[in-house]
Amino acid sequence: MESLKVGIREFRNQLPHYLLEVGQPLAITRHGETIGYFIPSRDKGASGDVKALMAVAEKLDALLQASGVGSEEIVAEFNAKRRTSK
Numbered sequence: 001m002e003s004l005k006v007g008i009r010e011f012r013n014q015l016p017h018y019l020l021e022v023g024q025p026l027a028i029t030r031h032g033e034t035i036g037y038f039i040p041s042r043d044k045g046a047s048g049d050v051k052a053l054m055a056v057a058e059k060l061d062a063l064l065q066a067s068g069v070g071s072e073e074i075v076a077e078f079n080a081k082r083r084t085s086k
Contacts, residue, residue: 003027003037011038 003025011028026038
């Protein structure tokens with residue numbers, strides 16, 4: 001992931017924005033030279049990704065129930081395919 005360059009004054013003045021909303025690494029610069037980096041410990045988009053994954057999982061569960069296929073059958077078929085592909 002490419003880091004976003006931001007001047008130290010702007011970083012300081014907009015600190016809450018950069019800490020909570022940007023969600024990507026920052027290269028902090030002073031007079032055009034990089035003096036440090038800020039790497040967020042949590043990804044801004046992660047909660048949206050989790051919600052999307054949960055929605056897809058619910059749809060998959062509904063499709064499996066509608067088709068009458070159980071998870072045990074899927075796991076058994078997966079294991080059989082995996083054994084034969086080696």
